[in-house]
Amino acid sequence: MPDSNPDAAIVTRGLTRRFGERVAVDQLALEIPRGRVSGFLGPNGSGKSTTMRMLCGLLTPSAGEANVLGLSMPRDAETLRRRLGYMTQRFSLYEDLSVRENLEFLAAIHDLPRAAARTRVQALLAQFSLEPRAGQLAGTLSGGQRQRLALAGAILHEPELLVLDEPTSAVDPQSRRDFWEALFDLAERGVTILVSTHFMDEAERCHELAILDRGRLVAAGAPRRLLAELEGRVVELESAEPRAARAQLEREPAVRSAAQLGGRLRALVDPALAEPARALEAALAARGIAARAQLAAPSLEDVFVAATRERGDAR
């Protein structure tokens, strides 16, 4: 595959993976820019992990092409391995080895000379505040500490590309924030980062976002742009009868989705609907439900719902 875009770290065309009858990844066309933090957003089973595994050369695509750092996957997987850091969804370092032993093992596997390995491990321990834990068994670390250790292990050989599969799913909010700070530090130093998540707040931090649903790419772009596209389509309603109001909204043809948030309702409407706040108020009033509506700022959850629902309609 030609380098259609020299700035792209990853380019895929028609990338497909089937497991028996099930299509886990369906004709994915991606372009992931270099030196930025790109996110895969999608629910469980949307094909995030499968795509990442194909990009890392761990799974053979059923069809299509994947070009990673100018290398064709899975043919050049062995070459890529020296330039790639991969952090699995499940903690995959050795729980019965200490923090330092884990890192030293990885350093040796990556063929770092002894002296360089020692310096590198020491630097990583300091960078990720793991020095006091260096002698502790990895299995006894907290969720956040494990995550830091796993990240340290993934970048030990200074890879150009870092692939992180739901790295923060078992981590408290403070550790998540710290973890993302570390990711941006790496991106600033030119590392391309591809991270999957199902947290909206994390997705919002990414430079670029690709939204996956049932194996397909349903939306892609900078979060800010994706949000801007939904401007004027999100309505927030307040009603004394939120359950009834929600049920009625679901029946409105112009309403894509309606969700209850405590006493309020949030509705995503068809782009063709003019004056959406007034229109929804009127529609509810016609059924005898009093409600006050106003336009609200779109969230990434709305972007996600819009992307997945609209595709569902198109079918």
Next chain:
Amino acid sequence: MRAFSLRRVGAVAKKELLHLRRDRLTGGMIAGIPLMMTLLFGYAINQDIRHLRAGVADLSGTQRGRWLAADAQATQVVDLVHRANSARELEALLAKGEISVGLLIPPDLEERLVRRDRPAAQLLVDGGDPIVLGAARALTQLPAPGRDLARAAPAPLFELRAFYNPERRSAVHIVPGICGVILALTMVLFTAIAIVRERERGNLELLITTPVRSGELMLGKILPYVVIGYVQISLILGLGVLLFDLPIRGPLLDFYAAAGAFVVASLALGLLISTVAESQFQAFQMTFTSFLPQIMLSGYMFPFDGMPRPAQWLAEIFPLTHFLRIVRGIVLRGATLGDVAGELWPLALFFGVTLTFAALRFQKRLD
């Protein structure tokens, strides 16, 4: 709630059956192991010893000497496959493990048969194996050769000379065998769970994204256990010498060198299992499936010569078969590395083929 609910028992039992149905290998083994093992052992194991490899040195050169040899052959207990020209030559064949019984017919056979005051001939037996010893004892009941010499005891026809274990202590036979049996189990088991464990714990997904090659991984997994294997060998032999007066007749260094071939062959078998098994449980099962035929057919439990040919061919594949010959040869009979060279190349071949298969089977992929 009732204190004891049959419905709950039933639910647990049904769930257990569902597990077995999902685990196709285990399910298959439920029927496969008894079927395979019963057929194999029922067919191969023969406690009624026949066809022990034997040699004859007929120093009498007489008609009666030939009759005596023919009578021994006719019992089918021994197969006279070697002819020797002297007692020493016969003993050498015994030491090399070429034969397990030697028939020594003295020059004065005729005279002995007539005078009847001492045994007419000698049976030299590898006393390292009590079953062989027992079978040879049956030969001493043979009548004298030729109808004209209806012998009335006192003296039996043969004098039995048990080599290598003159006191006929079973520890001398058992301890070297135990050494092989223990290694055949532990060595295979150690490496059988080695890769499965990494897969089960999720380490493998990380490991295969690193530049480590499958050959490097395989060798690295084997190396520590070679050392452990030698520690086990030393422990068992040390105990044998200290507690059971096990004689070590051959050069110890030769034995250690030859044992290394057995250790790495067993470790490679474990690795192959590890690349096939999907769980540690399956790895355990496969290890025992490989272990049982080894102890039954290797000559540890039943004499190798008593088995039908196809079973012998099968047993020639097993590392334990060759190790038993090595350990009995060097430790009990004082053989050297050169004497057991014939057992080394099958072990080397087994190691090479098995490790290659393991490395080929181990894909740095998840599909």
